[in-house]
Amino acid sequence: MPLMTMLLEVKGLHGAYGESKVLHGLDFVVEEGGVTTLLGANGAGKTTTLRAVSGMIRTQGEILFAGKPIQGMATEAIAGLGIAHVPDGRGTFMELTVEENLRLGAYTRNDKAGVAADLAKMFDLFPRLRERFHQQAGTLSGGEQQMLAIARAMLLGPKLLLLDEPSFGLAPLIVREIFEILGRIVRESGLSILVVEQNASLALAIADRAYLLETGRFVMSGAAEDIRKDETLRKSYLGY
Amino acid sequence: MQFFTSRAFPWLFLAAAVVLPLLFASDYRLFQLTMVVVYSIAVLGLNLLTGYNGQVSLGNGAFYAIGAYTTAILMDKLGLPYWATLPFSAVICAGVGFLIGLPALRLGGMYLALTTFALAVATPQLLKYKAFENYTGGVQGVVLDKPDAPFGLPLSQDQWLYLFCLAVGALLFALAMNLVRGRIGRAMRAIRDQPLAAEAMGIDIAMFKTRTFALSAMFTGVAGSLGAITIQFVAPDAFGVPLSLTFFVGMVVGGGASIGGAVMGALFIQFIPNIADEISKAAPGAVYGLLLIAFMFLLPGGLASLIRILSGKKRTA
């Protein structure tokens, strides 16, 4: 795909927590527009990969965002470039109100009108956030907190959205609702998403491209559609 | 450098500590060395609590004060001989330490530091309190007599006092060494490093923490008693925040969780203020403070860790 624009290019990524190495030379890309997913079991290194992109851990290798190296930059500076990250556990500011959580999402922006427009869009997508606007975020349900986390990340006005297990700990009905909304966001805004999921069928349903991670290495990658259709692949690697 | 970590070293050190000062030291030097012994015991007491068990105390000066006043009152009011006051002060301080350790149990690191700091601030006021004035002598304090050498030994008062303190100190150091090397010491360190694991291993954390507090108070209290006998005087303002912080500085500089570090810390707090005076005539405290910060950055394990590093021995404490 020589003509495709690569929003994120990762080459030979190694990552470690202190002494224990978690990532062993990952190469992957996220195309401009569309959804890329990293699949894998618990402990495969999915969360670590997202953390590496956001500069939250020490890494080796090359990470290019829109053609520019971002490796070694501070996390807040990477966010400033337009990479929004919904971390594992959702990263809710429990002690603050929903409104304040959302205002923080827009911390890097100075265009008041644009922020207001984006906020209106988020209320459109997640009407429940409007109802809970002045409530303390710690009192929200898990599903509402996930919606808040996505809305908070969207208010950054990101070019790339990193999502860490958006389905984690949520009831199937809410998960479906959230993934439908994510699909809508991608269609309407042309945003690029890199989503990490344990629930492969869910992620493959909205993804364009998928990578399968096992103990810090990719064992398979390809177009999401091909993987979805190939039963042998699915059964041997994803177990469904 | 291996020499410093060998098994024979403590004995050789003790022998040298007995002989050399008696041969060479002037009365004033002997007094200073006696105070080094006293401070060693106090710093060791704090080290058991903070270094080995991880409970940060900024108020151990209060226990030192209780020990000092116990001895002073027993000698002054009841006419007890100086040596007979030590068991009383050990028991009283252990008891008070245990009582203070009870609420302290529920306090995480910073809260305990804060509460003990408050204790240090309040101690002089309590000692001055009018209701106790008949015993404590109020602001004036209590003056004590210097003991003579017993059994007609051919020793000056200062020499005898030095040996007496050294003997008590050696006893307490031996006790501490045995404690920290055995099962109890392992439990103390486990509580400091891995409280959850310690609990899972069946260690009664609450009991260990309060008893460590009592032990620390006992050591520090005995040091206070010896200090009172040596200085021959107790007065409230000597037992405020600076004293507690001095012990803290001694522990950090000597090295947390190190028996030998307590001696080095004591040498530091006895002699460095003099040297600091010479570096900067008016601000010895600043030299103290900046050194403390420098240690935190460059040598968080204190002088003891420096010797360990130089002798290439892995840290076991």
Next chain:
Amino acid sequence: MDGFIHQIISGIASGGIYASVALALVMIYQATHHVNFAQGEMAMFSTYIALTLIQAGLPYWAAFCITVPVSFVIGALIQRVVMEPLSKAPVLASVGVFIGLLLTFNSVAGWIFTYTLKPFPTPFGEGKPLFGGFVSRHELGSTAITLVVLLSIWAFFRFTKLGLAMRAAAFNPVSSRLVGVPVARMLALGWGLAAGIGAIAGMMVAPVIFLDPNMMAGVLLYAFAGALLGGITNPLGAVIGGFIVGIIENLGGAYVVGTELKLTTALFIIVVVLTVKPAGLFGKTLVSRV
């Protein structure tokens, strides 16, 4: 009865000072879970800066307006240079550094300014007490200043983007970085603000208790007590706690224990709060952490 009312009013006046220092402590505690033992000494040092400026011929309020930002810079610098590198060190290391700062400030002040008690001017005039003799001019003025400071700090945290970012950085540094908040800079700012508040508290209390290098030890203790009483995780609680402690101190000193045991009262409050209700009166316990 008149005496009683007077004690309450003095209690509010000194309570305001304790509330300010308690707020400074809580700001740093919330962000780092460290109690800054050097907060009082930093405030004392700032007060000496103000005195030096006044003695150099500057009008009081000019000195005031220079001292506060200078203290801010000193506080922020200390965070950047000394505290930041040790931010992940164990409790003992941070306590060690705080004690090191305390000793350094104390003795540098003693060295430059000597340990003798010095009178510090009040900007509110020495005239007759007001309102039937219940309130001295300084008590009224310093309480007003304290309230203005506390209100502006509250408004800053509540209504400005920077204030929100500082709160966020304190509660959840990881998430804050992910939305682009430079957390380290927020901590430095917090230290600066705390130092500035401390400086004002020092200048307000110095005319009452005279200025010397050990001036703030007692104030710091009451601020501890106030912060714990109100809840060290809750700035508003800490402020209320500071006022309550001020009133308790004055009433207790006048009617119960006498002035000699005032510091012990603070110790007593600290121990009682920590054993009976460690979260303090207004300490928050979150409903849900799912």
